[in-house]
Amino acid sequence: MLDLVNVLAAVDEPVQLPFPPIVFGLIAAIVFVALGFVTWSYRDVANRHPQKSAKFAQTHNVHGHADRTGADH
Numbered sequence: 001m002l003d004l005v006n007v008l009a010a011v012d013e014p015v016q017l018p019f020p021p022i023v024f025g026l027i028a029a030i031v032f033v034a035l036g037f038v039t040w041s042y043r044d045v046a047n048r049h050p051q052k053s054a055k056f057a058q059t060h061n062v063h064g065h066a067d068r069t070g071a072d073h
Contacts, residue, residue: 017024047053
């Protein structure tokens with residue numbers, strides 16, 4: 001245990017980042033926008049085939065609930 005304390009105390013220079021801190025923020029923003037685009041690209045996927053979702057709703061009427069697929073709009 002004492003050796004670990006000595007090793008930690010001997011490290012007196014700060015860790016240098018590979019590039020400026022603003023670059024980390026830019027990378028995070030780019031990743032966030034890319035993931036947002038992927039999410040956006042899946043918009044309205046359920047309504048692309050209204051006949052198929054309406055048929056599914058008719059055959060899978062759970063407990064008498066109305067059509068929850070949105071195909072009847």
